Amino acid sequence: MTGTQLTKPPTWYKRSVFYELNVRTFYDANEDGVGDLRGVLAKLDYLQDLGVDTIWLLPITLSPLRDGGYDVSDYYAIHPDVGTLSDFRQLVDAAHQRDLKIMVELIPNHTSDQHPWFQASRDPAHPEHAVYRDFYVWSETDQRYRDARIIFLDFETSNWAYDPLRKAYYWHRFYAHQPDLNYDNPQVQRAMMRVIQFWIDQGADAIRVDAPPYLYEREGTNCENLPETHAYYKRLRAFVDAYAPGTMLLAEANQWPEDVRAYFGDGDEFHMNFHFPLMPRIFMALAKEDRTPIEAIMARTPDLPDICQWGVFLRCHDELTLEMVTPEERSFMWEYYAPEERMRLNLGIRRRLAPLLDNDPRRIRLANSILLSFIGSPVIYYGDEIGMGDNIWLEDRDGLRTPMQWNSTTNAGFSTAPAEKLERPVISEGDFGYLKVNVDLQLDDPGSLLNWMRTMLQVRKQHLAFGEGKLHLLRPANRAVLAYVRSHETGNLLVLNNLSSQPQRVEVDLSDWRVSCLRDACTGCVRQVVPDADIVFNLEGYQYAWWILEKEN
Ligand code: NOJ
Numbered sequence: 001m002t003g004t005q006l007t008k009p010p011t012w013y014k015r016s017v018f019y020e021l022n023v024r025t026f027y028d029a030n031e032d033g034v035g036d037l038r039g040v041l042a043k044l045d046y047l048q049d050l051g052v053d054t055i056w057l058l059p060i061t062l063s064p065l066r067d068g069g070y071d072v073s074d075y076y077a078i079h080p081d082v083g084t085l086s087d088f089r090q091l092v093d094a095a096h097q098r099d100l101k102i103m104v105e106l107i108p109n110h111t112s113d114q115h116p117w118f119q120a121s122r123d124p125a126h127p128e129h130a131v132y133r134d135f136y137v138w139s140e141t142d143q144r145y146r147d148a149r150i151i152f153l154d155f156e157t158s159n160w161a162y163d164p165l166r167k168a169y170y171w172h173r174f175y176a177h178q179p180d181l182n183y184d185n186p187q188v189q190r191a192m193m194r195v196i197q198f199w200i201d202q203g204a205d206a207i208r209v210d211a212p213p214y215l216y217e218r219e220g221t222n223c224e225n226l227p228e229t230h231a232y233y234k235r236l237r238a239f240v241d242a243y244a245p246g247t248m249l250l251a252e253a254n255q256w257p258e259d260v261r262a263y264f265g266d267g268d269e270f271h272m273n274f275h276f277p278l279m280p281r282i283f284m285a286l287a288k289e290d291r292t293p294i295e296a297i298m299a300r301t302p303d304l305p306d307i308c309q310w311g312v313f314l315r316c317h318d319e320l321t322l323e324m325v326t327p328e329e330r331s332f333m334w335e336y337y338a339p340e341e342r343m344r345l346n347l348g349i350r351r352r353l354a355p356l357l358d359n360d361p362r363r364i365r366l367a368n369s370i371l372l373s374f375i376g377s378p379v380i381y382y383g384d385e386i387g388m389g390d391n392i393w394l395e396d397r398d399g400l401r402t403p404m405q406w407n408s409t410t411n412a413g414f415s416t417a418p419a420e421k422l423e424r425p426v427i428s429e430g431d432f433g434y435l436k437v438n439v440d441l442q443l444d445d446p447g448s449l450l451n452w453m454r455t456m457l458q459v460r461k462q463h464l465a466f467g468e469g470k471l472h473l474l475r476p477a478n479r480a481v482l483a484y485v486r487s488h489e490t491g492n493l494l495v496l497n498n499l500s501s502q503p504q505r506v507e508v509d510l511s512d513w514r515v516s517c518l519r520d521a522c523t524g525c526v527r528q529v530v531p532d533a534d535i536v537f538n539l540e541g542y543q544y545a546w547w548i549l550e551k552e553n
Helices: 037-042 044-050 085-097 116-122 186-201 227-243 257-264 278-288 292-299 327-337 361-373 439-443 449-461 464-468
Strands: 018-021 054-057 074-078 101-106 160-163 168-171 206-209 248-251 272-274 309-313 377-381 470-473 481-488 491-498 504-508 515-520 526-528 535-539 544-551
Touching: 037 044, 037 085, 044 085, 044 449, 054 206, 074 085, 074 186, 085 101, 101 186, 186 206, 186 227, 227 248, 227 257, 257 272, 278 292, 278 309, 278 327, 278 361, 292 470, 361 377, 361 449, 361 491, 361 544, 439 449, 464 481, 464 491, 481 504, 491 504, 491 535
Parallel strands: 018 054, 018 377, 054 101, 101 206, 206 248, 248 272, 272 309, 309 377
Antiparallel strands: 160 168, 470 481, 481 491, 491 544, 504 535, 515 526, 515 544
């Protein structure tokens, strides 16, 4: 192995707060207009001060960039715009010195059509055609696997595309320029193991596995979550455990809780998976000022094996997906959160957190209170810690991936290159323009969102119950309040979130917890309680409260 490895406690990811960033728009250290790995290195102090633990880098490998780098043309090379392998290893070393971890992407399902494997596969005259012929899923007809849904509904009408050179159709679950690899071919299975080994060798602490459900195709199924797919991931996991114990695998399986459970196996498949269905329900609960949608999805959420963990997020680099809601819920969400056509994409909403919540500081804090205190390990999307906006006039999901707003200088301090050379335009106008929303301004303002996030991350860190504890939903009569206890042998906390804009009175039954007094986890204020009586809280509109439960002796 070449990269430095941290000695990792086996379930380190349970205590981790993740920070997802797009290297190309984070910080440009070499002044060419594109963010780079040296730029991330330069901002490690910022990330450490923010209080996050694991940095998730969106794709950095070679790619024609027609899908943000999820269209890989070489799994082993860093895209020259963002740097070199040596830059990557330096970043890992510097991160490890600060006790930060690095998570990279593995994109096993598909490659770019520019990948040499595909070029050799599609061309019968290619010298290596015999080797790569069966690396992809080819067919004489486009009528196979008709039960598989189309995912990029705004762009594709079929999961098959015709290749004139091979004179056959190839299978693709995403864009037509992203042919799916053929996992029935043992060479493909081995090739992807070598890729993961390579990134572990470079020092990666964790791997986010892109689009995991779709590795295999079988007639008469929807070609998702197939037993063969799970069997492959179990082998991948066994390899990782043997080769580099402590390396965490995070699945991006956008599925219902019942289907997602299989991705954890008996603790022998993925360590983590995102809880996709929870995310839109947090927004639904906020919109309806009623906790019911969250309660309903938690009732369907299975327990996980001990070493496993949910990944929880509010926003990410993709559209706010509405795949895991009912058609009625989807219509509600679109009408409420995406009133303009350009805010919608596929089955989702392409907006950032702050604009979704009307840039209302109380609602943004409330949503983050849920993110940081509910189940699992939270993932913060870069820029959301300062309430950055989006640009719906950019294509696809680019409007969610605009340059990080560092300060009030040219290009928001992202790059000193001329504006026309920037990877993407900086948001410069309106309430979200960089003169109003940027890191430096907020660092100087004790009441800023950024300073609030820093404080809350510090508070979270002091209580293992958040990352490692159990969740006990409380059911007070007032449904405008989402209330729960997080419990752990080291201590228990009560969290209250008033989803309503109006003040709410809520009576909470803590009789199971033998509480003598409550201590505000943020301010230290103490409140005495009468044993065995319901406790009454009066919450301001959108108020959250995190209380430490002090035990009776
Ligand atoms: C999931 C990624 O998050 C998304 O950005 C990408 O477009 C698809 N996978 C296809 O690779």
